[in-house]
Amino acid sequence: MSEKVKVTIDNIEIEVDPGTTILNAARMIGGDIVPPAMCYYSKLKGSGGKCRTCLVKVSQGSAKDPRPMPKLVASCRTTVMDGMIVQNITSPEVIEARKGVVEFLLINHPLDCPVCDQAGECHLQDLSFEHGKDQSRYEFKRRTFEMIDIGDNIKLHMNRCILCYRCVYTADQITNQRVHGVLGRGDASEIGTYISKAIDNDFSGNVIDVCPVGALTDKTFRFKNRVWFTKPVDAHRDCDKCCGKVTLWYKGEDVIRVTGRKDQYGEVDEFICNTCRFDKKKTNDWTIDGPTKVSRHSVISANHYEEKELLPVIDRKIL
Amino acid sequence: MTQKILLKDINVPGINTFDVYRKQGGYAAVEKALKTMSPDDVVEEVKKSGLRGRGGAGFPTGMKWSFLAKPEGVPRYLVCNADESEPGTFKDRYLMTHTPHTLIEGMIVSSYALGANTSYIYVRGEMMPQIRILEKAIAEAKNAGFLGKNILGSGYDLEVYVQPGGGAYICGEETALLESLEGKRGNPRIKPPFPAIAGLYGCPTVVNNVESIAAVSWIVVNGGDEYAKIGIGRSTGTKLISASGNINKPGVYEIELGLPVEEFIYSDEYCGGIANGKRLKAVVAGGSSVPILPANLILKLANGQPRLMSYESLSEGGFATGTMLGSGGFIVMDEDSCIVRNTWNFSRFYHHESCGQCSPCREGTGWMEKVLHRIEYGHGKMSDIDLLVDVAKKIEGNTICPLGDAAAWPVASAIRHFRDEFEWHVKEPNAAMEGNYGLANYADPIPVVETAN
Numbered sequence: 001m002s003e004k005v006k007v008t009i010d011n012i013e014i015e016v017d018p019g020t021t022i023l024n025a026a027r028m029i030g031g032d033i034v035p036p037a038m039c040y041y042s043k044l045k046g047s048g049g050k051c052r053t054c055l056v057k058v059s060q061g062s063a064k065d066p067r068p069m070p071k072l073v074a075s076c077r078t079t080v081m082d083g084m085i086v087q088n089i090t091s092p093e094v095i096e097a098r099k100g101v102v103e104f105l106l107i108n109h110p111l112d113c114p115v116c117d118q119a120g121e122c123h124l125q126d127l128s129f130e131h132g133k134d135q136s137r138y139e140f141k142r143r144t145f146e147m148i149d150i151g152d153n154i155k156l157h158m159n160r161c162i163l164c165y166r167c168v169y170t171a172d173q174i175t176n177q178r179v180h181g182v183l184g185r186g187d188a189s190e191i192g193t194y195i196s197k198a199i200d201n202d203f204s205g206n207v208i209d210v211c212p213v214g215a216l217t218d219k220t221f222r223f224k225n226r227v228w229f230t231k232p233v234d235a236h237r238d239c240d241k242c243c244g245k246v247t248l249w250y251k252g253e254d255v256i257r258v259t260g261r262k263d264q265y266g267e268v269d270e271f272i273c274n275t276c277r278f279d280k281k282k283t284n285d286w287t288i289d290g291p292t293k294v295s296r297h298s299v300i301s302a303n304h305y306e307e308k309e310l311l312p313v314i315d316r317k318i319l
Numbered sequence: 320m321t322q323k324i325l326l327k328d329i330n331v332p333g334i335n336t337f338d339v340y341r342k343q344g345g346y347a348a349v350e351k352a353l354k355t356m357s358p359d360d361v362v363e364e365v366k367k368s369g370l371r372g373r374g375g376a377g378f379p380t381g382m383k384w385s386f387l388a389k390p391e392g393v394p395r396y397l398v399c400n401a402d403e404s405e406p407g408t409f410k411d412r413y414l415m416t417h418t419p420h421t422l423i424e425g426m427i428v429s430s431y432a433l434g435a436n437t438s439y440i441y442v443r444g445e446m447m448p449q450i451r452i453l454e455k456a457i458a459e460a461k462n463a464g465f466l467g468k469n470i471l472g473s474g475y476d477l478e479v480y481v482q483p484g485g486g487a488y489i490c491g492e493e494t495a496l497l498e499s500l501e502g503k504r505g506n507p508r509i510k511p512p513f514p515a516i517a518g519l520y521g522c523p524t525v526v527n528n529v530e531s532i533a534a535v536s537w538i539v540v541n542g543g544d545e546y547a548k549i550g551i552g553r554s555t556g557t558k559l560i561s562a563s564g565n566i567n568k569p570g571v572y573e574i575e576l577g578l579p580v581e582e583f584i585y586s587d588e589y590c591g592g593i594a595n596g597k598r599l600k601a602v603v604a605g606g607s608s609v610p611i612l613p614a615n616l617i618l619k620l621a622n623g624q625p626r627l628m629s630y631e632s633l634s635e636g637g638f639a640t641g642t643m644l645g646s647g648g649f650i651v652m653d654e655d656s657c658i659v660r661n662t663w664n665f666s667r668f669y670h671h672e673s674c675g676q677c678s679p680c681r682e683g684t685g686w687m688e689k690v691l692h693r694i695e696y697g698h699g700k701m702s703d704i705d706l707l708v709d710v711a712k713k714i715e716g717n718t719i720c721p722l723g724d725a726a727a728w729p730v731a732s733a734i735r736h737f738r739d740e741f742e743w744h745v746k747e748p749n750a751a752m753e754g755n756y757g758l759a760n761y762a763d764p765i766p767v768v769e770t771a772n
Contacts, residue, residue: 074509104713185675
């Protein structure tokens with residue numbers, strides 16, 4: 001491995017391997033300085049750079065060439081240079097640009113969180129909240145689509161799609177039968193299926209996991225519960241198609257959803273097959289590994305209370 | 320009289336055929352380069368010439384060539400960008416139509432300089448006549464031994480192919496062009512890596528405009544120093560200008576860079592003045608993607624000196640009082656022109672042509688177009704004007720490729736210089752619907768420029 005390079009992000013210095021992107025360097029530091037990412041997905045080759053939510057300011061290109069980069073850059077696709085200085089939340093320009101992106105995304109993405117199954121797991125919902133933008137100044141008619149079934153278990157609701165291309169990359173890279181992609185151009189672009197409106201292969205369910213908003217949803221889970229009322233549990237099984245490592249989402253004793261295990265940035269660790277995702281909905285099908293670790297800041301943790309220690313003055317016997 | 324380089328033989332009958340072109344001294348550059356010069360010598364001459372990319376950005380061509388990576392065993396490509404489609408720009412198709420061998424000769428010499436054995440001319444799909452003309456010219460050159468294996472016995476092999484594009488404006492952006500050439504949807508790539516490192520099929524590639532490549536032959540024959548003597552400052556050589564709008568003589572003109580804008584508009588050699596004796600109101604100097612300038616700013620610099628047709632002079636003052644030479648699409652508007660309607664028209668184009676990959680461009684171009692439509696048709700609100708400025712600002716610089724900037728700049732500059740006209744459209748919707756907003760409607764009219772002749 002060649003020598004490490006030093007990069008400073010929002011006044012915090014870190015040494016990383018050459019070739020690391022600014023976003024991943026920020027993720028190594030963690031905390032508030034990590035730029036948001038709607039289209040970048042570390043497990044998908046070539047993803048990123050499209051949504052422009054991860055724009056940052058490079059106020060010093062490198063130690064050798066300290067000139068600032070003339071424009072804001074997509075942190076998910078820009079690799080660090082030794083001595084680079086990056087501003088994310090410390091730059092008003094970045095915050096303003098990001099607000100603009102959120103407003104653009106909200107033009108054709110209704111914040112219909114009360115009915116959307118992605119509520120509580122939606123990155124745009126988080127962005128909207130973080131940037132104080134709950135709507136766009138756009139006053140014209142929004143484009144609307146009928147919901148369509150693409151395959152037996154997946155529903156596409158184009159109204160909510162922000163064209164991040166993640167599902168297209170997923171279908172392209174981890175399935176052997178890509179039958180959908182982006183059709184049309186400009187604001188008339190849409191995710192479309194080519195043949196029979198069906199995505200039918202063993203790994204097609206992963207397009208649901210990678211969707212950052214509620215455009216692609218699991219038909220076996222739709223409207224069954226709000227995510228923060230469910231209990232996520234890590235489990236595994238021997239599977240001849242995939243790693244078999246999943247998160248089971250319980251409602252009471254019932255498994256109502258199965259997803260890939262996700263990291264703190266909402267990206268699955270390993271993609272899972274449709275058999276594990278859609279067909280194995282009984283506890284007996286799985287070996288339970290334990291409760292899923294959920295950040296206490298996550299809405300998913302909102303309904304998971306630890307048993308509090310009783311104050312010494314309260315006598316347990318009287319309870 | 321301006322020295323002509325690209326269009327010097329344009330009036331010679333049959334100049335579009337190989338035989339006539341050859342009799343006029345054509346293909347001398349190929350002979351000279353392949354027989355007496357090394358590829359590096361050619362690159363050096365182009366560097367000396369100071370030739371800057373004629374597609375719009377104005378990046379020095381020789382320097383761009385010198386960035387080309389040269390890994391062992393990996394092919395290199397030259398791609399000619401003939402996807403000309405910006406409103407107001409029509410110079411490349413003129414050159415390809417009337418003197419195609421100028422381009423083919425330039426392709427051979429440039430490919431030799433770059434070490435490319437396969438080169439492509441990517442032509443906009445709608446330009447079928449030009450595609451046929453180029454294919455015929457290539458066949459003629461090949462029959463004469465200027466293309467194919469062992470050209471002129473030099474040991475250098477080259478094949479040039481004409482590839483029709485998909486007919487999308489975005490395919491004129493160099494990385495989208497490469498995607499399209501590879502048979503994929505014409506979406507711009509995120510840079511870096513730049514095409515000089517990883518371009519067509521992942522190999523080192525140079526993408527040059529038609530006019531840039533066509534100029535290389537003259538530079539090789541006459542020397543880079545001679546070319547650098549033409550023009551002014553860092554704007555060397557000649558430039559094709561597509562002049563359109565309210566002028567007496569619209570057309571394609573070859574000018575020496577440094578020509579005063581006023582002379583270009585009013586002299587009989589070029590545009591011949593404003594049509595119907597009207598007064599000049601505004602000019603878009605470099606194709607629809609560059610900022611518009613009102614009459615007083617397009618003719619004079621802030622210090623009162625005449626503004627010149629050069630990269631530096633046109634951009635003097637930044638976007639506050641300047642614009643860009645761009646691709647040389649010179650659109651002249653007279654006193655009866657409606658700035659709001661023209662801006663809306665440009666905006667419609669960019670909305671339609673946005674590829675939709677990145678959020679600000681995909682959503683912002685449509686938003687601006689709809690607001691402009693509303694103002695133009697008498698339903699605008701005063702707050703719409705600031706909204707447009709704000710949306711343009713949110714797009715500018717935040718997109719994957721320059722199409723976002725191209726969409727934002729015309730809107731922002733039109734409001735910067737003609738805000739009162741936008742306000743008038745909002746305040747007097749019926750009057751705005753009835754007729755255009757001419758100079759007479761200005762509360763504080765812009766200085767009227769008297770004709771030069």
